Amino acid sequence: MSIEQDVLPLDMAIERPAPRRVGVEEFRTPLPGPTRYTVMDSPVGELTLFGDGEALGGVSTPAKDGAPRPVPEDWVSDPAPFREAVRQLNAYFAGELTTFDLPLAPAGTPWQLRVWAGLTTIPYGETSSYGQLAEELGRPTASRAVGMANGRNPISIIVPCHRVIGADGTLTGYAGGLERKKFFLALEARTAAAHR
Secondary structure, three states: OOOOOOOOOOOOOOEOOOOOOOOHHHEOOOOOOOOEEEEEOOOOOOEEEEEOOOOEEEEEOOOOOOOOOOOOOOOEEOOHHHHHHHHHHHHHHOOOEOOOOOOEOOOOOHHHHHHHHHHOOOOOOOOEEHHHHHHHOOOOOOHHHHHHHHHOOOEOOOOOHHHEEOOOOOOOOOOOOHHHHHHHHHHHHHHHHHOO
């Protein structure tokens, strides 16, 4: 499928879970044991989902050149733990879901976890700047540190780092490439506008 493809069925009912503020305490600590993973097709290329078998630890988009990201040799291919995540991601791409409800276990520093939790509070269809997020985290001068943590977010799409833009409204870097960031923002803007 093409990234430019319009994936929004305008006549579909949108699933709208109640908005909630996610705190770091809602992130689980990854369980010991092998990392499990699965791969799913999406409008932006193959996504690799990985985690500990009970909680999602990451969603990787393809590299900027479209190449799939390599999977470490010690990871175990196991689609079963990811069925609900795949269902919710497919609903997101179809314009039917605006809020994910999944157990998440990203591995990061305490600061990164705070930033990633902050990302989950940016409403669907809206954007924030690094400075705004730093302000909300109580560290108004930490916009660069927010940007660095944002760039290391392992759970793309679900923890919406794509909703962070420059203070002047320009799109800034995205690990999966700016075309994918534009795609996510356009999808969310169309979906939000169609259901107002």
